Amino acid sequence: MMKFLVQFFTWWNGQTAGTRLHTWRHGKRVGQDEFGNTYYQGGKDPEGRTRRWVIYNGYADASKIPVAWHGWMHHRTDTPPTDESYKAREWQKPHQANKTGTAFAYRPKGSMAAGGERPRVTGDYDAWTPRG
Template sequence: MSLLKQIFTWWNGQTIGTRFHTWRFGTKVGQDEFGNVYYQGGGKDSEGRTRRWVIYNGYADASAIPPGWHGWMHHRTDVSPADESYKAREWEKAHRANPTGTSQAYRPPGSLAATGERPRVTGDYDAWTPGN
């Protein structure tokens, strides 16, 4: 089943094409605390920079890339987080995956997906009409 997943799905880790490209051209740069593995190599991108990619641990979700690795992936820095001794400052929050589409997503009052009752209309709103 794993081979079929790799052939027919792109959201479950890596596809056959990505596996081949990684095996043939990729140089492992490092791994983050979530198990995502980062590579570079295999030529240049459209702007002449070395290609960089990630093999996700699980579903392919770009919000699962921590801030340090995000900067490296987008060529904001040439030094990967694996090669530097990065210490988070006390005001920095820990990385949190994007909760959109999950039970942890934000649902404001009045939303159809929110629990409870919708707030009552107060009558302090007048709709705009042309010519007024």
């Protein structure tokens, strides 16, 4: 019962009731990634292409989609990563989750979050002043 209420009242945790109904009526399961996200296709979008969607395992976070699935989701390729004819490129890196908001987030030199100081202003800058 709790799972039904969560799906009915939240959009960020797994699938909603509308997504469940659409998947049941039109969805054809294409595959699953290493994070447990499940990918579907079926029906047509306004441009006439086959509609593709993902049901996240847990919270909906687009940064949890690996590179290969991202290309398939955005119609960059018609071959899903589960197909035996799929071949990853040698330049593709392994997936990394989005680190924003964590202790591992990128903090450039001088960032207040990194505890650093901004570089001193040099003498080659003149502040703008309005002419009276």
